[in-house]
Amino acid sequence: RQPIACKLTLRGEKADKAIEMVLEGINKNIKPTQFDDQGNLSFGIKEHIDIPGMKYNPDIGIFGMNVSVTFEKPGYRIAKRRIQQKKVPAKHRISKEETMKYMEDNFNVNYVTE
Template identity: 40%
Template sequence: MNEMKQIEIAKVTVNTSAGEVGDQVEKGFTLLEKLTGKQPVRTSSKDASKTFGLREGLNIGAKVTLRGEEAREFLEKVLPAADNQISAEAFDGNGNFAFGIGEYIDVPGMDYDADIGMKGFEVVVNLERPGYRTKRRDHKPREIGKDHKVDDEDAQEFVEEELGAEVTQ
């Protein structure tokens, strides 16, 4: 197979959201730090919402971005918590998919921490082929050709062959 057609994991973003300001945000921050071993970044609300008691700029969640070998190792660690299954509806048509873990204690090797309580998190995976940098570069950025983009079929095949997970309908 042409090496430019090889699919690779561009990044894995792990996030948790409290949806409110306060102690739950700090618990999510601690959870992500414990899960990934990396320093999370706090996420803030973009809009004000009186219904949810939010103002623009309040910290309501946390996220960590993993790349390279760390991303693959993290996926191999958390996929068993999702029963090594990913729904076909989780793919967005552009080589990305996401899945949620209801409780962090489902991840093998993670023990219950009373300070965190019971929390879940979301994992978002971006897949790409070599050459995708042309879309993001500063000098003369270009679109990726339709034959080179990662579609749902390619992404699902990658998940089954490379990650050993089953794609369910």
């Protein structure tokens, strides 16, 4: 078997549903170390069948996946645009604490230490 990579961009309601679904696969338990200083979240799922609604297919087998969630505030486009590209000011960047609070409030995650 060869490793396969896939990048998927979801926004809005679809992103919320997808995040909720994969969080169910890890029982909504997240370590604070899974957040970086820019407010991004990354975690792994050992078996795709842990995600609710996923079924085992013997042709595919069982596979794990890494999930990375990037958070941005409105206005981050100034760092990505072609004309008059600028840095996002420090006060406008998302912190680890802001993202952790957002995940706790909107997705009811549990923070575990181990």
